[in-house]
Amino acid sequence: DLAVVAVPPAHTAAVLATALRDGVARGYLDVASVKGGPRRELEELGLDLTPYIGTHPMAGKERSGPLAATADLFEGRPWVLTPTRDTDTEVLNLALELVALCRAVPVVMDADAHDRAVALVSHTPQLISSMVAARLEEADETAVRLCGQGIRDVTRIAASDPRMWVEILSANPGPVADVLAGVAADLEETVTALRGLDSADARKRSAGTHAIEDVLRRGNAGRVRV
Amino acid sequence: DLAVVAVPPAHTAAVLATALRDGVARGYLDVASVKGGPRRELEELGLDLTPYIGTHPMAGKERSGPLAATADLFEGRPWVLTPTRDTDTEVLNLALELVALCRAVPVVMDADAHDRAVALVSHTPQLISSMVAARLEEADETAVRLCGQGIRDVTRIAASDPRMWVEILSANPGPVADVLAGVAADLEETVTALRGLDSADARKRSAGTHAIEDVLRRGNAGRVRV
Incomplete structure (x- = not known):
């Protein structure tokens, strides 16, 4: 019923376009962490977007891949939905059902407002955390011994995968x-x-x-x- | 035996000087979070500093005061000692005994090296955490709803007491x-x-x-x- 596209933001529109043209499902959603760019790319392709809804589950960790998976990853977390006035209500409801099944909390937003919000609450903290951690690269061993919970918390997400973050930041510069x-x-x-x-x-x-x-x-x- | 001076960095030298002149104890230590400035102030006063040792227990939380106290606050945490070649061995041993009683880990350092180290691992993360949190002051309510564990960790210490941090930063600018x-x-x-x-x-x-x-x-x- 519902095709879920989970690829990096730069590839989201192309993969969705193929799926939409092939008519593989009744509804289509993506889970890319940036929403404005992929939507504009799809619009430029002139496709019927009524069966598509952009979404972004706001859950994740500084580690990715199957070994970082947990059953309660989405529980209680916001899951942004970016329908437009053209989005089929049936498709919105399919997406809401998926969100409910994952026990996430649906939040409806405009795609560009979402991108500005994640720039503030997710993308900027990631870069700043990396910059603070980068100061430690050349630090004396004795200085590093003095690190406490404060800097550990500030730099926790600096352990994240650079390639994944280059993809995300490139889609929301x-x-x-x-x-x-x-x-x-x-x-x-x-x-x-x-x-x-x-x-x-x-x-x-x-x-x-x-x-x-x-x-x-x-x-x-x-x-x-x- | 051991006088422990626990006052803000700007007052540390004056309080120590009074205690040293009055001869209230065999050994004197302070626990101020900055070490170079107070030492230079004491040296300028021309006092005999052999019974004094500067120290800095690297433990604390974003909340201060009696209600934030815990019995295991210092356990396993570094406790910096900044003796000079003039420091009495007896006084160093009194300080080491206090550190051991609190189950902290003693780390001997030069006072100025300590100040550069805490600038890196404590004072800079504090200011940066505050700056990231400051961006949220004027943010839309919907954007704030998207905050996850990443920004929560990056901004945890931004809840710290501004007056205490103005004192610390003023002593290590x-x-x-x-x-x-x-x-x-x-x-x-x-x-x-x-x-x-x-x-x-x-x-x-x-x-x-x-x-x-x-x-x-x-x-x-x-x-x-x-």
Whole structure:
């Protein structure tokens, strides 16, 4: 009844197009982690997309492959659905049935809003985690011995598969660059603030203290929403 | 026998100086999270520092205060000791006994090397975690619903007390700024790489892919050391 396409984002539209043309099922869904690009590719092919619905199960681990599989992988996790006004209600219901069978929580979203959201809550944290972990590559052994649970948590997802993440990030570069640019602005301001704390100028030290406290307080405010 | 000074880094030297002058104990140690600055302040006061040893127990949580206390807080955690050639062996042994009683693992280091190490493994991850969490402050409710374990782990320590961290960072601004500047360079390169992936120019896309893969691979290499 339902064809599930689970291939990297760059191949999603082509595989779906073949399946749609061959009419292998009543409904078609993909589980790619980026939704806007594949949809636009399909639209450009001029296919009837009423039997198609884009989806994204928000579950996964820093390890992939069959050995990382667990029966409760999707339990209680959001599973995004990106129907359009053209999507068949029957197909939406087939997708909702699959989501319910996996005990995930369906969340209906616009495809581009989904891509901006995952840039914020998934793709940016992945890159930032990798950048913090990358600082440890050349670190002294004694410094590494001091690593505690804080840096372990911040860098856990830095163990993820680079090839898989290059595929994901390549399919969503604009929204990720926009979020990272915001982090970069905060980072630049924080480096300036820290240099100010090292200064002999009392005004620079005071401005530095305020800027550091501001980023820490905004971090508190964001964290309570997670 | 042993006076333990547990006050913020900016007050550590003054409190120690008073205790040393009053001769309240045989040995004196502090547990401040920054070691170079307090030592230099004490040296400038011209006191006899043979009965003093700087230390830093590397344990803690994103919550502080009596309600966050646990009996096994220090168990198996590194406890840095920063003796100099002038430190009394008797005082070093008193400190080692305290560390053993708390079931922590003693690590002897130079004070400035300690400060550079914690800038890398503790202070930088704290600020970066806050910056990622800060992006969520203004996010749509639907985007926040998509948060998974990855961003939860990356932002866990963003819940930490800003006032405590302003104290810590103010005592170690130079080394933290140096590490953050390295992250900022990677970040800038990554934003350029992502913009390249969005480009019509095949060379820019290829360079973008390589730069993204590079930061992810360096993240893998650093992460295995934690």
